[in-house]
């Protein structure tokens with residue numbers, strides 16, 4: 001069974017630098033249309049089903065805004 005991952009972003013810490021977006025090999029991250037408390041458009045995931053859990057985004061984020069979870073079988077609806 002294909003492993004599935006989900007990302008959690010600390011949107012209020014994000015400064016919209018786009019490093020995570022640049023380094024994602026699947027190109028599934030993008031800036032939100034909304035603005036956070038600091039006045040930046042924070043990053044988010046567009047297509048979580050495509051995530052391969054490589055952690056490149058989390059490692060590149062200078063502000064440690066991204067946490068990656070692997071879903072257990074029972075988590076998938």
Ligand code: SF4
Pocket residue numbers: 007023024025026027028029045050051052053054055056057058068
């Ligand atoms: S874990 Fe890898 S594939 Fe998933 S969003 Fe981050 S960089 Fe992209």
Ligand code: SF4
Pocket residue numbers: 009013014015016017018019020021042043060061062063064065066
């Ligand atoms: S690398 Fe971190 S601070 Fe930069 S856009 Fe991505 S989540 Fe936000």
